[in-house]
């Protein structure tokens with residue numbers, strides 16, 4: 001199969017490209033560095049011509065309406081122009097419709113753009129990647145203290161497993177129209193205290209004292225009240241946070257994306 005991967009140079013997209021190739025298919029990374037700009041549509045028709053499937057993992061934290069949302073709409077329009085029946089598989093975030101955070105709103109808008117396109121499409125929502133959980137825990141540490149938004153818990157997931165599941169959907173049978181796949185999450189949920197303790201053990205330090213910040217703003221309340229936790233029907237799997245951390249550098253750097 002020929003599978004186009006938007007954001008194929010990114011943290012998730014790069015792993016998707018490697019998954020596709022490992023399974024003997026052709027992966028075509030599509031992003032600005034390969035001449036495809038989802039914010040304008042430049043290069044899109046050319047890269048999508050002849051595609052059997054598209055995995056949409058391009059994203060912009062600063063321009064999500066242009067890249068995630070308009071990008072999804074442009075992919076649909078381009079496939080229609082080309083008369084292509086390619087299956088579009090897109091990544092979204094668990095609970096994006098429950099927390100009023102602008103980036104999350106864009107993820108929901110991006111899902112809707114695919115639903116409106118009325119093409120074979122699968123949206124897979126995942127929880128936060130382990131690297132984001134580690135980043136939140138390390139960035140929220142000040143000297144001997146760390147902070148928790150209320151009693152917020154997080155159930156992070158292994159990015160490599162997310163890449164595998166996206167590839168499973170893209171190489172598997174396509175639906176006749178739009179569908180939401182089962183949400184996916186890692187095997188365990190953690191409080192801020194537990195994350196801080198696991199990271200401290202990894203780094204060989206004393207765990208910080210965790211101070212609870214009252215979730216006064218609606219967005220913080222959304223996080224604190226379990227808005228991003230998976231429901232009981234979610235599929236769970238991949239490496240646990242602790243097993244993933246064992247493969248990371250010591251001390252764990254403060255980075256948004258996975259160092260390895």
Ligand SMILES: NC(=O)c1ccc[n+]([C@@H]2O[C@H](COP(=O)([O-])OP(=O)(O)OC[C@H]3O[C@@H](n4cnc5c(N)ncnc54)[C@H](OP(=O)(O)O)[C@@H]3O)[C@@H](O)[C@H]2O)c1
Nearest residue numbers: 007009010011012031032033037038039058059128129132
């Ligand atoms: N991080 C998490 O915890 C998490 C959890 C669940 C779901 N997700 C979702 O996973 C996806 C991938 O996240 P990530 O952290 O792997 O992203 P990332 O590493 O920041 O990669 C973003 C990709 O988007 C491309 N891109 C940006 N602007 C573009 C444009 N105008 N046109 C075309 N491509 C563009 C970038 O390539 P160029 O710079 O070459 O354009 C890059 O390849 C996102 O949709 C995110 O919402 C993330």
